[in-house]
Amino acid sequence: MPPLSLRKLKAEIDAHRAKLAEQSAAVGDSKALEELRNQFLGRKRGAVTLLFEELKSVKPAEKPAAGQMINALKNEIRETLAALEARVKASAPAAREIDLTLPGVSPYLGAAHPLRLFEREIESIFLSMGFSIEDGPEIETDYYNFEALNFPPNHPARDDWDTLYITDQLLLRTHTSPVQIRVMEKKKPPIRIIIPGKVFRHETPDPTHLPMFFQVEGLVVGEGVTFAHLKGTLEHFLRRLFGERVRIRFRPSFFPFTEPSAEVDIECLACGAKDPGCRICSGTGWKEILGSGMVDPQVFKNVNIDPERYSGWAFGMGIDRTAMLAFGISDMRHFFENDLRFLRQFALK
Ligand code: PHE
16 A cells, blocks of 8 residues: 555545534534544544554654644544534523422413303302202293283283293293293102203393393292291392492282292492482482292192292392392403403302
């Protein structure tokens, strides 16, 4: 083998130098850096090792110069690798110290709608008094919504309900009272139920009216049930909902399916019964939240329950309106605008 000339060796070294410059520019992480280190400084097959092997075939007189050239390259490689290592470390995400005792980051899971939260509150109070929960259809027949509840056809009391009719005989229920009939047709006394659900009326939305809202109906039927039970139960319920000291009043009223009937008002919690211009109570200081009364004997006859033996009472309360007072909200329409800034205020923590 002819001896290896210094020129040829220098050309090889220059080629390695160019390769190093080119490849080091592409190094982005520590794995690529290690590969590069191996390629140039690897003990067995690294470029520098191979060059030192070639040194054997350099003329003895030229060996020192050749050795210096190779060593110079080796130092350049080392410097380049050190600079690369610093660059890779700086760009890698800072090694984090992980504190395992920190609580995890919990994702936002959403929450029940405030009306649903309020409905659950109502349900839990009645469940604790031994009531159970029933429901019924939102599309009703004229019979259940009106007739069985003692509104004969053309009775003027029907005008109090701004009904959304589908056909002459089918309508969106105007109240949850038709479910009273459906339940009494199937179950015999004693009955102690509540019926939460959606109802619909032909109303123009304003702060206290909506065309769709929620009611909760209550019905108690048994032997010896009196108006005192109605009053005691509703007072207890409202005090649990609004606090012991809330002012409540029963006002005589009329419903075709109860006799006698009463509406219940609570003090206006929006203005504290103090603002003559209050949009919620119109300055009266009171807000009607429910209708109630003793089940009319005619209603019992319509479902084959003997009115001589059984008596009962019922109520129907507007959930949205009551929630508005309980939460101190000035406009019922907020409940349905789906503004998350509003809704999130009611999330259970
Ligand atoms: N259904 C009546 C309403 O919507 C309320 C009510 C229910 C009254 C039960 C008396 C008894 O206004």
